[in-house]
Amino acid sequence: MSEPRRRIKTAEIPIVKQALLQRQHHKCCLCPEPLTMASACLDHNHKTGLIRGILCRNCNGIEGKIYNLANRAKRTLTPKDFLGQVILYWIKHETDQTGLYHPLHKTADEKRERTNRKARQRRAKAKETVQ
Template identity: 35%
Template sequence: MPVPLDDQDGRRRCRDCGDWNPLDEFCASSERPSGRGSYCKPCFNARSKASYAKRVKQRYDREVKTPREVPDGHRFCADCGTVKPVADFPRNRSDSTGYATYCKPCHNHRTRETKQRLYGGDREYHLRRRYGVGEKEFQELLAEQGGVCAICRRPDPEHLDHDHRTGWVRGILCFNCNGGLGQFKDNADVLARAITYLRGTTWQRVLIHPGVFQMCSPTRGRPPSQRS
């Protein structure tokens, strides 16, 4: 006489391993009155993996790789083939583990290789990604400026300036001018007040007698120290 799958205590016998377990340890099944299948979860998972390996073998004629055993707090890098602590992997919020697939050296090597292959180098990648222009457009804009900074007119500026509100490129500046605009937060009113301030507080040499000069300021301030 066959043994019933369910006994009076709400337990079920797994058809694979033969163990009696509570119903909540069996996989869900809408075809059974109890809502649970005939196999416990470990046995069901083993059956699913075996079925998947069989389909891969029949369709692609290859074996499914056995999961690699990695100690807790470690991760396997598929590029260099080594097991390293998770601290040696970059962060990646899109991955369920929170870390990238490749260790930091391999990740950096792949990144450099991709930038070189798609953009021809780091600079072109940076210009395209951040400003939407390339080195060719950069050189054309620099030629229009006469090869000098758009503000102080010093030669060979290297920083592409853009409007942080609209993203539009404005010109090419030297390091100091680009940093200065950033410190003033691109605020024209504040910059205008800074100009007024400089004009009103700049000390000048005023001739008060032939051969005699006096330092004075148009509005405010005090004379420089005699020790300076």
């Protein structure tokens, strides 16, 4: 029989974090980042208050933002259903659907050329300043 649900005390946070870290093999639940007690965040469901696990700081912050954005965007869907639709959309559109590029998209070569052009301009300007 499982223990009844209860609110942990602030003093119990390190004990719970350590137990969850061991259960998760000192890894973030969402990414492969190795975790220490200092880098581990105790993740919880903001609706229910129930602790879900340990996340790295980055994933903990992003998970909250994703949930809030999905909750805002969902329309008639639940946030989970909305995110499921987003993932299905990404999978469906991994391959070329239209053969058209967005006008603001830059290829890796175009980005590199722009960076090099800016660097040349900075060097030329610095050279003018020196003379």
